Amino acid sequence: MSKYTSVFDIVGPAMIGPSSSHTAGAAKIGLMARNIFNDQPEHIEVIFYGSFAKTYKGHGTDLAIIGGLLGYSAHDQRIVNSATDAEYLGINIELITSNEEADHPNTVKIIMRNNNRSFEVVGISPGGGRAEIIEINGFQVKAAADSNFSLIFHFDKYGVIAAVANLLASRGINIGHMEVARKSKGAEALMVIQTDQQVGGEITGEIESLDHITDVVVFNK
Amino acid sequence: MLFTTVEQLINLAGSRKVNISDIMIEQEMASSEIDKETIYENMLEQLRIMEQAVDRGLSERLTSRSGLVRGDAKLLSEYSDTGRPLSGSLMTNAMAMSMATAEVNACMGAVVATPTAGSCGVVPACILSAGNHFNSNRTELVDALFAAGAIGLVIANNASISGAAGGCQAEIGSASGMAAAAVVQLAGGTPKQCADAVAIALKSILGLVCDPVAGLVEIPCIKRNATGTSLAIVSADMALAGIESAIPCDEVIDAMHRVGRSMPATLRETSMGGLATTETARKIEKSI
Numbered sequence: 001m002s003k004y005t006s007v008f009d010i011v012g013p014a015m016i017g018p019s020s021s022h023t024a025g026a027a028k029i030g031l032m033a034r035n036i037f038n039d040q041p042e043h044i045e046v047i048f049y050g051s052f053a054k055t056y057k058g059h060g061t062d063l064a065i066i067g068g069l070l071g072y073s074a075h076d077q078r079i080v081n082s083a084t085d086a087e088y089l090g091i092n093i094e095l096i097t098s099n100e101e102a103d104h105p106n107t108v109k110i111i112m113r114n115n116n117r118s119f120e121v122v123g124i125s126p127g128g129g130r131a132e133i134i135e136i137n138g139f140q141v142k143a144a145a146d147s148n149f150s151l152i153f154h155f156d157k158y159g160v161i162a163a164v165a166n167l168l169a170s171r172g173i174n175i176g177h178m179e180v181a182r183k184s185k186g187a188e189a190l191m192v193i194q195t196d197q198q199v200g201g202e203i204t205g206e207i208e209s210l211d212h213i214t215d216v217v218v219f220n221k
Numbered sequence: 222m223l224f225t226t227v228e229q230l231i232n233l234a235g236s237r238k239v240n241i242s243d244i245m246i247e248q249e250m251a252s253s254e255i256d257k258e259t260i261y262e263n264m265l266e267q268l269r270i271m272e273q274a275v276d277r278g279l280s281e282r283l284t285s286r287s288g289l290v291r292g293d294a295k296l297l298s299e300y301s302d303t304g305r306p307l308s309g310s311l312m313t314n315a316m317a318m319s320m321a322t323a324e325v326n327a328c329m330g331a332v333v334a335t336p337t338a339g340s341c342g343v344v345p346a347c348i349l350s351a352g353n354h355f356n357s358n359r360t361e362l363v364d365a366l367f368a369a370g371a372i373g374l375v376i377a378n379n380a381s382i383s384g385a386a387g388g389c390q391a392e393i394g395s396a397s398g399m400a401a402a403a404v405v406q407l408a409g410g411t412p413k414q415c416a417d418a419v420a421i422a423l424k425s426i427l428g429l430v431c432d433p434v435a436g437l438v439e440i441p442c443i444k445r446n447a448t449g450t451s452l453a454i455v456s457a458d459m460a461l462a463g464i465e466s467a468i469p470c471d472e473v474i475d476a477m478h479r480v481g482r483s484m485p486a487t488l489r490e491t492s493m494g495g496l497a498t499t500e501t502a503r504k505i506e507k508s509i
Binding site: 003004005006007008009010011012013014015016017018019020021023024051054055057058059060063075077079080127128129 | 222245248249252253263264266267270285286287325326327328329330331332333334335336337338339341344366367369370371373374377378382383385386399435436437438439509
């Protein structure tokens with residue numbers, strides 16, 4: 001099986017240096033976290049593990065993640081000044097290094113809070129500028145950057161999953177991969193749906209209006 | 222995939238009497254379902270970012286967060302203009318451009334990872350200097366990037382382009398191989414000569430370990446971008462002279478894969494061996 005399919009995986013990505021895994025991948029984790037939070041956070045805790053904890057300063061991993069959290073892409077030159085920008089916006093950022101073992105050497109946990117909500121996201125940067133979110137508010141997930149996927153927060157009630165799948169099918173959207181996790185029977189649950197096609201704003205709205213759905217976050221590549 | 226080996230790539234190009242870049246573009250159109258013009262425009266944008274990085278690295282005095290970057294690209298560029306470089310001004314200019322890009326990368330500037338951030342200087346430097354030498358137009362430069370990408374794709378899928386997986390041979394080595402093919406294409410060489418240039422470059426850098434001081438993409442990475450650039454250009458010259466690689470390119474790539482796999486973890490980007498554990502490296506590590 002081919003791991004790389006596009007010439008732009010090789011002549012690319014365009015990025016802010018110095019490291020595809022420690023800078024570009026980190027920026028993408030930050031950006032995904034920001035999109036999942038879907039609001040401006042007031043307080044952010046960034047906890048580095050493994051190689052991130054050891055070398056984050058020299059690689060600008062902290063600036064990359066903060067940049068992502070401000071909505072900057074991995075090739076946005078403003079990443080260099082992201083810490084100052086965050087301060088200007090009144091966002092309080094705490095950087096923490098952990099000695100705890102993580103499964104992947106390039107792991108970061110991001111805790112975002114404001115008056116309305118609180119989110120805890122864990123991301124990894126497996127290399128080459130790729131990035132994945134592996135945990136959201138305690139739910140184990142697998143959501144890769146630069147792919148089409150939807151996070152659907154809902155309550156664990158019968159028919160919810162089928163309703164979402166039917167809606168996507170009726171709009172000609174094919175599901176490539178799907179995961180469902182719940183805190184306990186009938187409690188908060190999360191669907192992570194990877195799709196071959198992009199999920200547009202109109203469809204997102206329709207999903208949101210289905211019964212027992214609390215929040216929908218869509219990533220389009 | 223239209224090709225998964227270099228042999229398939231050059232046979233396809235040879236039988237259709239086109240360049241390897243044409244096969245790469247066709248493959249990209251098929252896999253991405255994006256039209257040719259858009260793919261072309263996207264690659265042109267990569268070229269622009271590469272050119273901006275070279276200009277910035279040669280004109281600005283940059284410092285990295287660690288303070289280890291000292292503007293060596295500028296030194297080399299000045300020497301190239303005013304000194305009498307033994308390897309010729311094309312070579313020293315190319316090396317300066319390569320270091321300029323690598324320095325911009327180390328200083329958190331915008332670059333194109335080709336194939337990685339640590340090795341981002343080699344391909345742009347080779348393409349821009351060879352393009353200048355042959356008076357190539359923009360389209361030819363963009364095509365050369367597709368040629369480099371075709372070789373990089375094969376190496377990435379059959380060996381590795383990651384220092385953590387395959388050592389520096391997988392990063393600077395892959396970049397040199399990719400750049401050598403691009404230079405041969407710009408020179409008007411055949412697809413077979415591209416493959417020979419790739420093989421010659423890879424054979425010369427087989428086994429190089431990834432041992433960054435203090436875990437940073439600075440020492441020895443920036444200078445290895447310069448030497449990797451020179452390797453690409455001399456390999457291209459050898460192939461263009463008609464010299465063939467006795468070991469076929471795909472077998473060299475396989476050897477690179479096996480060498481990478483037998484490399485101990487201490488020499489694969491962990492900074493637990495090689496230059497990273499020298500006395501001076503330890504001192505540097507403490508000072509930053």
